Amino acid sequence: MSQTTEVNPDLVMERxxxxxNVLEVTHxxxxxxxxxxxxKKIENIAxxxxxxxxxIGEEHMTPKEKYENSVRKTCIYGSIVKNELAExxxxxxxxxxxxxxxxxxxxxxxxxxxxLQQFGQFVPTILGQCTPEQLSCWLxxxxxxxxxxxxxxxxxxxxxxIRGLETTATYDxxxxxxxxxxxxxxxxxxxxxxxxxxxxxxxxxxxxxTKGECHGTYPFMVPIRDEDTHMPLxxxxxxxIGPKMxxxxxxxxxxxxxxxxxxxxxxxxxxxxxxxxxxxxxxxxHGKLTYGTMVFVRVVLVSDAAFNLAKACTIAVRYSAxxxxxxxxxxxxxxxxxxxxxxxxxxxIAIATAHAFQLCSVWLWxxxxxxxxxxxxxxxxxxxxxxxxxxxxxxxxTSDSAQLIEQCRHACGGHGYxxxxxxxxxxxxxTATRTLEGDYTVLLLQTARFLVKxxxxxxxxxxxxxxxxYLAHAFSGRKTTxxxxxxxxxxxFQALAAGKIAAxxxxxxxxxxxxxxxxxxWEMSTIQLVAAAEAHSRAVIADTYRREIVRLTAxxxxxxxxxxxxxxxxxxxxxxxxxxxxxxxxxxVSEKDLVDLQEAYEELLLKIRPNAVGLVDAFDLRDxxxxxxxxxxxxxxxxxxxxxxLKSPLNKEPVNQAHFKYLKPLIQGKL
Ligand SMILES: CCCCCCCCCCCCCCCCCCCCC/C=C/C(=O)SCCNC(=O)CCNC(=O)[C@H](O)C(C)(C)COP(=O)(O)OP(=O)(O)OC[C@H]1O[C@@H](n2cnc3c(N)ncnc32)[C@H](O)[C@@H]1OP(=O)(O)O
Ligand SMILES: Cc1cc2nc3c(=O)[nH]c(=O)nc-3n(C[C@H](O)[C@H](O)[C@H](O)COP(=O)(O)OP(=O)(O)OC[C@H]3O[C@@H](n4cnc5c(N)ncnc54)[C@H](O)[C@@H]3O)c2cc1C
Numbered sequence: 001m002s003q004t005t006e007v008n009p010d011l012v013m014e015r016x017x018x019x020x021n022v023l024e025v026t027h028x029x030x031x032x033x034x035x036x037x038x039x040k041k042i043e044n045i046a047x048x049x050x051x052x053x054x055x056i057g058e059e060h061m062t063p064k065e066k067y068e069n070s071v072r073k074t075c076i077y078g079s080i081v082k083n084e085l086a087e088x089x090x091x092x093x094x095x096x097x098x099x100x101x102x103x104x105x106x107x108x109x110x111x112x113x114x115x116l117q118q119f120g121q122f123v124p125t126i127l128g129q130c131t132p133e134q135l136s137c138w139l140x141x142x143x144x145x146x147x148x149x150x151x152x153x154x155x156x157x158x159x160x161x162i163r164g165l166e167t168t169a170t171y172d173x174x175x176x177x178x179x180x181x182x183x184x185x186x187x188x189x190x191x192x193x194x195x196x197x198x199x200x201x202x203x204x205x206x207x208x209x210t211k212g213e214c215h216g217t218y219p220f221m222v223p224i225r226d227e228d229t230h231m232p233l234x235x236x237x238x239x240x241i242g243p244k245m246x247x248x249x250x251x252x253x254x255x256x257x258x259x260x261x262x263x264x265x266x267x268x269x270x271x272x273x274x275x276x277x278x279x280x281x282x283x284x285x286h287g288k289l290t291y292g293t294m295v296f297v298r299v300v301l302v303s304d305a306a307f308n309l310a311k312a313c314t315i316a317v318r319y320s321a322x323x324x325x326x327x328x329x330x331x332x333x334x335x336x337x338x339x340x341x342x343x344x345x346x347x348x349i350a351i352a353t354a355h356a357f358q359l360c361s362v363w364l365w366x367x368x369x370x371x372x373x374x375x376x377x378x379x380x381x382x383x384x385x386x387x388x389x390x391x392x393x394x395x396x397x398t399s400d401s402a403q404l405i406e407q408c409r410h411a412c413g414g415h416g417y418x419x420x421x422x423x424x425x426x427x428x429x430x431t432a433t434r435t436l437e438g439d440y441t442v443l444l445l446q447t448a449r450f451l452v453k454x455x456x457x458x459x460x461x462x463x464x465x466x467x468x469x470y471l472a473h474a475f476s477g478r479k480t481t482x483x484x485x486x487x488x489x490x491x492x493f494q495a496l497a498a499g500k501i502a503a504x505x506x507x508x509x510x511x512x513x514x515x516x517x518x519x520x521x522w523e524m525s526t527i528q529l530v531a532a533a534e535a536h537s538r539a540v541i542a543d544t545y546r547r548e549i550v551r552l553t554a555x556x557x558x559x560x561x562x563x564x565x566x567x568x569x570x571x572x573x574x575x576x577x578x579x580x581x582x583x584x585x586x587x588x589v590s591e592k593d594l595v596d597l598q599e600a601y602e603e604l605l606l607k608i609r610p611n612a613v614g615l616v617d618a619f620d621l622r623d624x625x626x627x628x629x630x631x632x633x634x635x636x637x638x639x640x641x642x643x644x645x646l647k648s649p650l651n652k653e654p655v656n657q658a659h660f661k662y663l664k665p666l667i668q669g670k671l
Contacts, residue, residue, distance in 0.1 A: 008635030010322045010336060011613060018614030020559035025618035028552055028560070029358060036620070039100040045084050046104045047624050052076045058110055059419045060649055063243060066111075067197065070249035073108045074115050078145060103307060107624035110425050112250040114198040118142070120300070121151035121293055125203045128292040129219050129268035138221060147227075149201035150192040151293060152255055157186025160442050162205070162217055162291070167257065169206040169220055169267070173278040176264045178220060180206060182256035191436075195253025196240025200225040202255065203268070205290075210278045218290060219268045224255065235260035246428025286380035288387070295387060297437045298394035299361070299368050305401035306357035308430045313350040314616040315422055315631030316408035319415070320347065321613050322635045337411075338612060344605040346411045350404040351615050352571040355564075356545035357397045359552075363544050364393055385465045388450030391443035392537030399440050402431040412630055415637070420644040422628030441530055444537070448529035451501045451536055452508070467540055474498035482589035484597060486546055489572040492587045493539035496579065499586035500532035535582070542572060563611050566604060573601040 023036075030036040052073045058066055085101060105113060126138050141147045158164040166187030169178045182188055189195070195202060204222045208215045224236050232238050237256040244252065267274060271284035284290075320338035327334050337343050371386045409416040409423045416423050434440050451468065458464055458471035473480075473495075480495035482488070504525050511521035522529075549568050553561045576583060576597060583589045608615075623632045629640035650656065665671050 006634060006636065008322045008637070010324075011318065011633075011635040014321045014610075014613035015617070017610045018617075019611060020563050020614060021557060022614050022618045024557060024560045025564070025615070026620045028556070028564070029355070029618065029620075031362060035097075035100075038097055039103070042085055042097065042100045043104050043107075043622060043625075046077065046080050047107050047622065052108050057420075057644070057647055058249070060647070063248060066249050067114070067251055070109060070111070071114060071198065074113045077105060077108045077113070078115070082145070099303060102304075103625065106311075106627075107622065109249065110422075110627050111429065112193070112247050114194040114249065114251050115148065116250060117150040117193040118145075118148055118199075120193075120297060122149035122201075122203060124296045125151055125219060125268070125293045128296065129203075129270050129290065131269050134221075134265070134268060134270075147201045148194070148199045149203060150194045150199045150253075151205075152189040152192040152195060152202050153205040154189065154191045155186060156188045156190045156254070157184070159191070160439055165205060165207060165217055167204065167206040169204075169208050169218070171208075171210040171264070171274050171278050172261075173276065175261070176276055177261045178264065178267060178274075180204065180220065180222065180257040180260045180262065182258070187256070189253075189255035190241060191252050192255070193247070193250045193252050195238065195255055196251035197253070198251055200227055200230065204255075208267070208272075208274070208280075210274050210280050213280070215272065215280050215282075216290075218272060220262060221266045221268060222260075222262055233260075244432075246425065246432055285378065286375075286383055288383075289375075289380075294437055295368075295390055298390045298443075299364050301433050301437060302357055302364055302390075302393050302397045303361035304433065305397040305430060306354050306361055308426050309350060309357065309401040309404055310354040310616075310619040311621055311626055311628075311631075312405040312408040312423055312426050313347060313354060314619050314621050315626060315628045316411045316416070317347055317351070317612050317616040318632070318635055319412050319421075319630040319637060322637055323413070325413075337413075338609070341602060341605060343411060344609060344612075346407050348567075348570055348605055348608050348612065349574045350408055351612070352567040352574070353400060353404055354619070355549075355567055356541055356571055357401065359548040360393060360397070360541050360544045363548060364390060382465075384450060385467060388447045389467055389540065391438065392447040392533055393541065394438065395434075395440045395443040395447075396534065396537045396541060398430060398433040402427060402434055405430055415630055415641065418629065418641070418644075420629040420641065422626055422631060425627070444530045444533040445526060447533035447537060448504070448526075451532060452505055452529075455498075455501045455505050468536075470494035470539070471498055471501070474502055480587045482583070482587045482593055484593065484600070486569060486572055489576050490539065490543050490546060492576070492583060492589070493535070493542055493579075496582045496586040497532065497535035497539045500528065500535050500582075504528050504532050535579075538575060542575065545571060563608070563615065566608050567615075570601070570604050570608065573597060573604065577601060 027033045027036050030039060054069060058069060061069060081101060123139070123142050126135065126142055130138065138147070142149060153162065153165070155165055155167065157166065166182070166184055167189065168181050168183065170181070171178055189204065192202065200223065202222050202224050204220050205217050206220060208218045223233060224238055225232055235258045237258070239254055241252050241254055264274060264276065271282075271289045273281045273283060275281060317338065320343055321336055323337045324334040325337050338347075367386060368390070371382050374380075374382055405423060405427045409421075409427065412421055412423065415421055419425065438446075454464060454468040454471055455474070458468070458474060464471055480492055482492060507525045507528060508518075508521045511524055512518060516524065546568050549564050553564050556564070577594075580589075580594055583594075626632065629644055630637050632640065645651070
């Protein structure tokens with residue numbers, strides 16, 4: 001935590017009011033004291049020298065300057081990671097320390113590094129899609145930054161529908177090469193991060209053709225730029241796609257091939273092989289293992305959503321503690337805006353949600369490792385359930401985080417709209433994650449596919465996998481009894497998920513009986529299927545959050561236990577109140593129960609209020625990582641806003657030339 005000598009008195013007061021041990025909660029969020037110490041060590045090594053700081057605010061730079069500045073900082077951070085953090089960061093395990101490296105990177109990059117995909121997708125694809133020989137060839141080069149790569153799957157014409165990709169990789173047994181070709185404009189690769197200017201290698205997903213037959217999409221390792229001159233290689237057309245809402249330091253690019261040849265060995269052959277004579281050999285037992293990188297990134301994105309939401313609520317809660325506005329009681333000073341119940345309603349759910357997603361991400365990560373271990377032994381049985389689970393969690397966590405970050409902006413009034421508040425960059429980053437790596441709707445429909453099948457299993461009294469075990473109770477013919485205890489509310493969330501899934505199944509069957517095909521009946525039901533998958537994912541998140549908090553605070557001090565319990569209950573009440581219509585439909589909840597619940601929710605906000613600043617301090621986000629005039633630890637908000645305003649290039653001269661060139665002639669009637 002960064003400290004300065006003068007701290008805003010309101011923040012001093014808030015910190016004195018906090019009744020729990022902030023460090024204990026930090027340890028809880030980090031997954032233990034050792035992790036906190038290690039993270040702080042990484043942050044200290046990486047951030048204490050400051051050579052990476054921007055010469056002028058990035059927001060005042062041209063797109064070209066922004067990109068070049070971002071590469072500059074990437075190299076500084078790259079050398080710190082390579083020379084000083086490599087051992088600490090456990091790169092190969094992608095564990096907690098790797099997350100600390102990822103978290104520290106945000107001090108360097110307000111948007112993104114052009115090397116995000118190197119570590120987010122290029123290395124993971126090498127790890128997940130290569131044969132042992134390929135792995136030993138490419139992994140050291142990629143980890144040692146001898147080659148810089150990205151992941152080019154999406155095309156101008158298709159992102160969601162991978163089977164519709166048009167880029168072809170046709171095997172030529174004469175030369176033992178693949179010929180990569182982009183037959184149409186819509187087949188141009190589009191979006192890959194770092195592709196525009198930075199990378200020299202690219203994992204390209206293309207339709208595999210051999211012996212005149214198409215075998216579906218596979219990944220290929222493709223050199224695209226000369227390793228010395230960095231010029232695009234002959235047969236390659238590559239460039240940057242232009243300004244975006246965010247990710248502007250990430251040089252997302254386009255790429256096309258004109259009968260471009262790569263050696264046979266450059267097909268990533270863990271899951272299928274093409275022999276020298278062109279024979280296709282399928283190795284994998286599960287048809288979708290080539291989608292593995294996407295599953296990995298979806299898991300990572302849940303923790304990314306939690307982290308970015310924690311940043312936004314740190315900014316908004318600290319700001320709300322120093323911001324005073326209006327005078328409801330004329331005899332008293334203006335209250336801190338944090339004292340308004342509506343402000344607490346906007347912010348405390350954001351804190352609880354950041355905790356919920358953080359704990360769910362750790363749980364999801366652990367479950368993912370179990371699935372990977374089973375797959376190593378040749379067992380892919382749990383992959384389908386995990387795909388459904390990770391798709392749902394990715395969809396909900398990225399979407400809720402984006403919405404709550406926007407809510408944090410609302411909570412900061414006009415100043416939240418300043419780039420220097422830090423919130424716009426956070427929103428622009430997170431809202432993209434709702435789309436990338438599988439759009440929200442598309443992923444929830446994947447979850448729904450699984451749920452409908454699970455419902456049919458339950459109906460046939462067959463065994464159910466853990467995440468849908470609650471469906472076994474869906475056939476009692478009675479509404480679930482409302483009970484406002486935490487476990488009772490979770491049971492109600494499960495009941496409404498089960499009710500929605502059952503309604504979807506009924507609708508699909510009814511439509512098919514009326515003569516629609518299965519595809520059309522499904523399509524007509526997709527609005528409800530998305531709602532059912534959302535309800536299911538929310539039930540899983542609520543259940544996991546509650547279970548994990550109970551487990552993790554078993555030995556905590558009483559006040560930590562109490563405040564963590566309050567947050568989980570707040571989360572449950574909030575979502576119950578958001579879904580009153582559904583509860584009335586699928587549980588025995590009465591009007592009076594809902595009135596009581598609303599009252600209990602409002603009382604809970606009051607209980608949490610004195611600990612609000614302590615709760616966001618516990619996220620332990622250094623000022624360098626927050627990049628915020630409103631959210632710094634010392635609360636010197638107005639001073640920082642003024643300092644930033646004075647940095648505006650428009651303030652460099654008293655009168656701008658546009659006055660004489662355009663305005664004066666207009667004023668003088670000469671135009
Ligand atoms: C040293 C230097 C230092 C420098 C700084 C260091 C900085 C450190 C930074 C560290 C970085 C850390 C990481 C940070 C975060 C990472 C961010 C990375 C950035 C990401 C940017 C974005 C990238 C992308 O977007 S890549 C493109 C992604 N594209 C998609 O996601 C496409 C979505 N579409 C699909 O997934 C599919 O097409 C789908 C699933 C919608 C449909 O597929 P289909 O083939 O048509 O399948 P279908 O017929 O519908 O059948 C479904 C069937 O298959 C099963 N299924 C589908 N998918 C899967 C799967 N993945 N796994 C398992 N099973 C699957 C499904 O269940 C169905 O089964 P059945 O119902 O039984 O038939
Ligand atoms: C910042 C950013 C970075 C990215 N980085 C990369 C990268 O590094 N590499 C890479 O390969 N790609 C990358 N992408 C691309 C990204 O993966 C795709 O944009 C994403 O998967 C969505 O696909 P799409 O753009 O084709 O959307 P579309 O599928 O065209 O979606 C448009 C609309 O149609 C709806 N829709 C589509 N299909 C269905 C359906 N079956 N049922 C119901 N509704 C449907 C969607 O819900 C959406 O509302 C990036 C994208 C962004 C924004």
